Amino acid sequence: MGIEGKIAFVGGGAMGEAILRRLLTDAVATPAQITVSEPVTARRESLAQQYAVNVTGDNTAAVDAARVVVLAVKPQVIDKVAAELRGRLQPETLVISIMAGVRIRTMQQSLAHERIVRSMPNTPAQVGKGMTVWTATPQVSEADKTIAQTILEAMGDAVFVADEHYLDAATGLSGSGPGFVFLLVEAMIDAGVHVGFSRAQAERIALQTLEGSIALARESGAHPAVLRNLVTSPAGTTAAGTLVLERAGLRATIIEAVEAAYRRSKELGDLSEGASH
The missing domain is CATH 3.40.50.720 (NAD(P)-binding Rossmann-like Domain)
Incomplete structure (x- = not known):
């Protein structure tokens, strides 16, 4: 249009x-x-x-x-x-x-x-x-x-x-979200180097892994938990790695990060509104 x-x-x-x-x-x-x-x-x-x-x-x-x-x-x-x-x-x-x-x-x-x-x-x-x-x-x-x-x-x-209040929620999820994703990418690249890849190889592998996973989630329409279970064999490598992530509280940490960004967005909005009066 x-x-x-x-x-x-x-x-x-x-x-x-x-x-x-x-x-x-x-x-x-x-x-x-x-x-x-x-x-x-x-x-x-x-x-x-x-x-x-x-x-x-x-x-x-x-x-x-x-x-x-x-x-x-x-x-x-x-x-x-x-x-x-x-x-x-x-x-x-x-x-x-x-x-x-x-x-x-x-x-x-x-x-x-x-x-x-x-x-x-x-x-x-x-x-x-x-x-x-x-x-x-x-x-x-x-x-x-x-x-x-x-x-x-x-x-x-x-x-x-x-409702405008969803804009603060969006700031936490999609506005700040790329920063969280880039931190994940950075960690995956460092992990790749740790297990023996060159930094260039690790970056290429990590980025494509994320891009491919997102494309699969989008195109399949399946719930992320279903897709995760498909790649997690009993007593396999993904199960071992997932256990470490769950023990470290990755899921709760991500939720808390989005909530923190959401709260900060509300605080900044209050400050901006107060300054304009």
């Missing part, structure tokens, strides 16, 4: 670039439709040269007459950016935020705007394999929701939730 009208990106960092790159790759938008506001001159020039999009250092110029505004700045600068954009957005403009921890109420008050989508993407979005959980204010129409889903799906998969 193509999107009509101007799409403005406020912030041209890694995640903003990931979205605009996928929008262009998937023909959701054309370079002429996209304007990126970015304070760093070298970064602006790089985006213009690489993607042929319009660039500016002026946030207000970027959002002028925009159909969609993607807020892709760091949460720490939202007050400054919102002060510039307040009163500059048309009532029908759809604002999509990818800022972690900044709640809808904070954005509504600081922007004086009602049509807002809050989303939580993760870093695999940079290669089109992201997971984004998002929600919207009641003022966002069904047509706007379709636009938001199209834009967010350009980064990978996107799931709409009706």
Whole structure:
């Protein structure tokens, strides 16, 4: 599905670039439709040269007459950016935020705007394999929701939730999840080196093992416990290794890690909301 009208990106960092790159790759938008506001001159020039999009250092110029505004700045600068954009957005403009921890109420008050989508993407979005959980204010129409889903799906998969509190849960599971997975990958590579592989071999084997396991889980549709049992022979190697993991409390540790990230996301949201008042 193509999107009509101007799409403005406020912030041209890694995640903003990931979205605009996928929008262009998937023909959701054309370079002429996209304007990126970015304070760093070298970064602006790089985006213009690489993607042929319009660039500016002026946030207000970027959002002028925009159909969609993607807020892709760091949460720490939202007050400054919102002060510039307040009163500059048309009532029908759809604002999509990818800022972690900044709640809808904070954005509504600081922007004086009602049509807002809050989303939580993760870093695999940079290669089109992201997971984004998002929600919207009641003022966002069904047509706007379709636009938001199209834009967010350009980064990978996107799931709409009706209640904003799930965004903190998503931060714990999918937002921080890649960090947990990379730690697992790192440990598997180290283990491979420990049992005799070169580091390059261990990295190749570990990454493909994870990628293949995920593909099998996705394509088979079987419960992970069923797939684990299929590879676990009585008194076999996998059984021996699994016993070590269970004794170490791996399952509970993963659950506690997600819960800790979830709680921290709520704390940061409370701090952000308090600072805006």
